[in-house]
Amino acid sequence: MSGKTVSLDDAIAYVARVLEANRTSGPNARRVAEALVLAEADGLKGHGLSRLDSYAAQAASGKVDGFAVPSVDRRASAALAVDGANGFAYPAIDLAIDGLAGLAPVTGVAAAGIRRSHHCGAAGHHVERLAQKGLVALLFANTPEAIAPWGGSKAVFGTNPIAFATPVAGELPMVVDLSLSKVARGNIMKAKQEGQPIPEGWALGPDGAPTTDAETALKGTMVAMGDAKGAALALVVEILSAGLTGANFATEATSFFDAEGAPPGTGQLILAFDPRAFGGDGFAARMAALAELIEAQDGTRLPGRRRIANREKARQEGLVLPAAMLEKFGPV
Amino acid sequence: MSGKTVSLDDAIAYVARVLEANRTSGPNARRVAEALVLAEADGLKGHGLSRLDSYAAQAASGKVDGFAVPSVDRRASAALAVDGANGFAYPAIDLAIDGLAGLAPVTGVAAAGIRRSHHCGAAGHHVERLAQKGLVALLFANTPEAIAPWGGSKAVFGTNPIAFATPVAGELPMVVDLSLSKVARGNIMKAKQEGQPIPEGWALGPDGAPTTDAETALKGTMVAMGDAKGAALALVVEILSAGLTGANFATEATSFFDAEGAPPGTGQLILAFDPRAFGGDGFAARMAALAELIEAQDGTRLPGRRRIANREKARQEGLVLPAAMLEKFGPV
Numbered sequence: 001m002s003g004k005t006v007s008l009d010d011a012i013a014y015v016a017r018v019l020e021a022n023r024t025s026g027p028n029a030r031r032v033a034e035a036l037v038l039a040e041a042d043g044l045k046g047h048g049l050s051r052l053d054s055y056a057a058q059a060a061s062g063k064v065d066g067f068a069v070p071s072v073d074r075r076a077s078a079a080l081a082v083d084g085a086n087g088f089a090y091p092a093i094d095l096a097i098d099g100l101a102g103l104a105p106v107t108g109v110a111a112a113g114i115r116r117s118h119h120c121g122a123a124g125h126h127v128e129r130l131a132q133k134g135l136v137a138l139l140f141a142n143t144p145e146a147i148a149p150w151g152g153s154k155a156v157f158g159t160n161p162i163a164f165a166t167p168v169a170g171e172l173p174m175v176v177d178l179s180l181s182k183v184a185r186g187n188i189m190k191a192k193q194e195g196q197p198i199p200e201g202w203a204l205g206p207d208g209a210p211t212t213d214a215e216t217a218l219k220g221t222m223v224a225m226g227d228a229k230g231a232a233l234a235l236v237v238e239i240l241s242a243g244l245t246g247a248n249f250a251t252e253a254t255s256f257f258d259a260e261g262a263p264p265g266t267g268q269l270i271l272a273f274d275p276r277a278f279g280g281d282g283f284a285a286r287m288a289a290l291a292e293l294i295e296a297q298d299g300t301r302l303p304g305r306r307r308i309a310n311r312e313k314a315r316q317e318g319l320v321l322p323a324a325m326l327e328k329f330g331p332v
Numbered sequence: 333m334s335g336k337t338v339s340l341d342d343a344i345a346y347v348a349r350v351l352e353a354n355r356t357s358g359p360n361a362r363r364v365a366e367a368l369v370l371a372e373a374d375g376l377k378g379h380g381l382s383r384l385d386s387y388a389a390q391a392a393s394g395k396v397d398g399f400a401v402p403s404v405d406r407r408a409s410a411a412l413a414v415d416g417a418n419g420f421a422y423p424a425i426d427l428a429i430d431g432l433a434g435l436a437p438v439t440g441v442a443a444a445g446i447r448r449s450h451h452c453g454a455a456g457h458h459v460e461r462l463a464q465k466g467l468v469a470l471l472f473a474n475t476p477e478a479i480a481p482w483g484g485s486k487a488v489f490g491t492n493p494i495a496f497a498t499p500v501a502g503e504l505p506m507v508v509d510l511s512l513s514k515v516a517r518g519n520i521m522k523a524k525q526e527g528q529p530i531p532e533g534w535a536l537g538p539d540g541a542p543t544t545d546a547e548t549a550l551k552g553t554m555v556a557m558g559d560a561k562g563a564a565l566a567l568v569v570e571i572l573s574a575g576l577t578g579a580n581f582a583t584e585a586t587s588f589f590d591a592e593g594a595p596p597g598t599g600q601l602i603l604a605f606d607p608r609a610f611g612g613d614g615f616a617a618r619m620a621a622l623a624e625l626i627e628a629q630d631g632t633r634l635p636g637r638r639r640i641a642n643r644e645k646a647r648q649e650g651l652v653l654p655a656a657m658l659e660k661f662g663p664v
Contacts, residue, residue, distance in 0.1 A: 075440065075608070075609045075610075076437075076438065076439055076440025076441075076606065076608075076609035077409060077410065077438065077439045077440065078409065078410040078439040078440050078441050078442070079439065079440025079441050079605075079606070079609035079610060081609070081610050081611070081612075105408075106408065106409065107408055107409045107410040107411065107439060108407060108408030108409065108410050108411020108443065109408075109410050109411050109441055109442065109443040109603070110410070110441065111440065111441040111605065111610070113610035113611060115611060136571065136572070136575075136576055138568075138572075148629070148632075149625075149626040149629060149632040150632065150633075151629075151630075151631035151632045151633065152626070152629035152630070152631055152632040153629060153630075153631075154629055156622070156625050156626060162565070162568075164568045164571075166571050166575070174567075174571075176564045176565075176567065176568050178561045178564055178565070180561075182558075208631065224558075225557075225558035225559075225561045225562070226514075226556075226557035226558030226561070226562055227557075229510045229512075229557045229558070230557070230558055232508045232510055232635050233494070233508075233510070235506075235508065235626075235635065236470075236494075236496045236508050238622070239468065239496075239498050239506075239619070239622070240468070240470075243468075243498070243607075243611070243615060243618055243619060243622065244468055244605055244607055244610045244611055244615070245610050245611045246610065246611020246612050246615075247611070249618075249622060251625060267611075269610075271441070271603075273411075273443065273572075273576055274408065274411070275575075275576055276407070276408075277407045277408035277411035277413070278407075278411060278413050278443070278445035278576045278577050278578065278601075279413070279445060279447060279575070279576055279577045279578020279579070280413075280578050283575060283576070283578075286575055286581075287571070287575060290488070290570070290571070290575065290581060293481075293486075293488050293583060294481040294484070294488060294567075297480070297481060297483075297484035297485060297486055298483075298484070298485075299483035299484055299485075299540065300480075300481040300482065300483045300484040301482075301483065303564050303567065
């Protein structure tokens with residue numbers, strides 16, 4: 001059995017039902033289901049349906065509070081402090097985005113810091129929503145420890161994604177979404193399963209020396225994209241997403257995967273800018289001109305465009321719910 | 333003759349005098365002189381005294397308006413739109429920093445977009461000043477074209493620096509300052525002068541193919557740090573620093589070095605965050621704890637610390653004004 005193909009709506013309903021059966025409120029289950037299914041539709045499998053098993057286990061064990069209701073506190077006129085209340089990240093991010101969408105047109109720039117949060121999934125989706133409202137948006141998030149300070153051997157920073165989106169006149173938003181490790185840890189886990197070596201430069205062993213052995217790499221640290229510069233950026237993202245927000249640092253955060261221990265308590269910082277408050281008119285048209293300069297070159301691609309193509313295909317053809325999932329959580 | 337060693341104050345007075353003799357107002361000359369001498373003292377020679385020749389020539393030709401008076405417009409409560417008026421960048425950046433230092437404690441986050449600007453020099457110095465006031469700060473700047481979109485062959489983005497600073501309890505601020513090219517273009521110019529090849533991965537030829545020939549590289553584009561991910565970040569910085577601010581894109585900007593043509597008109601975006609508005613108390617103490625996690629590891633270094641050591645040494649021992657400079661612009 002190779003799984004079952006269903007519509008996106010049916011996939012969302014299925015995932016929500018699984019989460020509701022695992023100590024999660026109806027509204028939270030629905031919101032998390034939408035996020036996982038959209039990531040899967042976009043082809044971002046690491047943030048998609050593959051997470052359901054561990055999300056459900058974490059809600060069932062209470063590591064994630066499936067009934068959490070996030071709250072927001074406006075401590076300064078352009079700043080929102082959001083408490084994720086150790087629930088899933090998505091409802092807290094919604095609160096941040098709704099708040100920022102209201103504030104930024106008045107304040108020009110606004111920021112929301114989210115603490116007691118969790119895995120933020122496909123970070124590009126969150127900023128994309130602000131771009132759809134005509135705002136330029138940035139997101140910084142931290143994750144459990146993965147990357148060492150440059151020259152060191154112990155992880156202090158997460159893989160710490162940065163996401164960015166901007167409106168583009170007459171087009172879909174441009175969306176950049178990248179993590180600061182050279183490659184995703186999943187690539188190393190896959191190499192280990194297959195008994196293959198990994199390329200030099202991906203990871204360091206526990207002694208801080210470069211390694212091509214997948215097992216040694218998994219005990220060590222991930223190399224930052226751009227080496228020393230990327231490790232410095234990982235520090236910057238750690239400070240913005242966890243220091244500023246009052247969230248747990250990478251070194252304090254428990255795993256996003258297993259159901260053991262305290263909640264991860266990681267953080268996100270989201271910024272929204274209203275272009276009218278800075279450079280004046282014509283911003284979206286200039287973005288279209290910039291996009292054209294990129295697209296006019298052979299071999300290039302606007303960031304985020306492959307996701308959109310995947311999403312469109314998934315809307316038309318549906319998604320596969322894997323056999324193992326149906327076996328574990330029951331039929332659609 | 334190998335130059336003359338003078339105190340930092342005497343170096344500033346000398347540089348200011350040279351600029352005043354080249355169609356620059358007294359206050360602007362003084363401010364630019366301070367910036368160049370501080371960069372030189374910090375060991376950042378690419379942003380230090382080596383720039384005086386080209387700065388003076390640009391002021392003399394009128395490409396930079398040495399008499400420019402920047403202005404600021406507060407179009408939204410947390411947003412400043414600064415017009416650099418095609419002068420040197422530093423007076424415009426001062427206006428932005430003074431404004432942000434006043435706003436951020438009220439608004440929680442504030443941003444200043446600077447247009448019609450110029451080379452911003454040692455970007456870390458600007459954010460460091462905000463950190464000295466207890467604020468967390470970010471700076472994004474664009475520069476004339478250098479980096480192609482990933483997969484392409486024509487430069488669309490500058491080397492686009494990112495700078496960041498944070499207060500640290502009981503310590504000097506942590507300062508990150510990096511440009512998004514893998515290496516500085518100066519390294520390639522040096523290799524060309526010495527008739528040496530460059531390592532693969534630094535640059536692409538005009539056809540978009542990797543090259544180890546310095547001359548071919550100088551006709552082509554610089555590779556971004558972190559390859560595809562770094563090129564995506566260069567796009568993000570281009571949009572924040574030039575798109576949002578209404579400044580010239582990299583493709584529209586003239587050289588920061590020669591005295592020909594229209595003003596570069598590049599841009600900077602500076603953000604200031606008041607930590608009290610987000611995660612609550614104890615921010616600076618947590619930064620000290622994070623710094624300790626980094627410093628406790630052999631082989632690591634807190635970002636910005638080497639500059640501070642250089643600066644201290646220069647304060648005590650003075651700086652060398654190069655012989656060629658004294659020959660061209662007269663004795664101290």
